[in-house]
Amino acid sequence: MSMINCEHCGKVFNSNGFFKVCLDCMEKDESDFTKIKEYLYERPNSKIFDVANDLNMPVKKIKRYLRESRLEILEKNNHFLFCEMCGKPIRSGKYCDVCYREFHSNFKTTYISSVRQKVSV
Numbered sequence: 001m002s003m004i005n006c007e008h009c010g011k012v013f014n015s016n017g018f019f020k021v022c023l024d025c026m027e028k029d030e031s032d033f034t035k036i037k038e039y040l041y042e043r044p045n046s047k048i049f050d051v052a053n054d055l056n057m058p059v060k061k062i063k064r065y066l067r068e069s070r071l072e073i074l075e076k077n078n079h080f081l082f083c084e085m086c087g088k089p090i091r092s093g094k095y096c097d098v099c100y101r102e103f104h105s106n107f108k109t110t111y112i113s114s115v116r117q118k119v120s121v
């Protein structure tokens with residue numbers, strides 16, 4: 001257990017090292033997420049900016065849910081969320097399919113080669 005500052009509200013709280021936000025913010029986060037989900041359930045073709053306006057939520061927040069892959073944008077060629085590697089529009093997460101695969105195959109290669117190194121020593 002250690003005392004850290006909540007990433008959202010800055011309050012000092014007891015963390016087990018895994019959580020970066022305090023319990024209050026986490027609960028708020030959950031209820032905001034539920035609100036977005038309900039909104040989209042009723043209006044499946046909403047634009048992100050409509051969601052932000054109607055629910056009175058910062059667009060940044062909705063973007064975070066998208067990055068965390070908890071939400072997904074319907075249209076493929078949106079001009080809102082982009083791959084962090086190549087800049088192509090994506091629907092959720094951080095990378096497009098191509099970069100995601102690339103990233104993971106690179107990861108595998110590094111892992112194998114480092115094992116080989118150990119064996120040869």
Ligand SMILES: [Zn+2]
Pocket residue numbers: 006007008009010011021022023024025026
């Ligand atoms: Zn907080």
Ligand SMILES: [Zn+2]
Pocket residue numbers: 083084085086087088095096097098099100
């Ligand atoms: Zn990409």
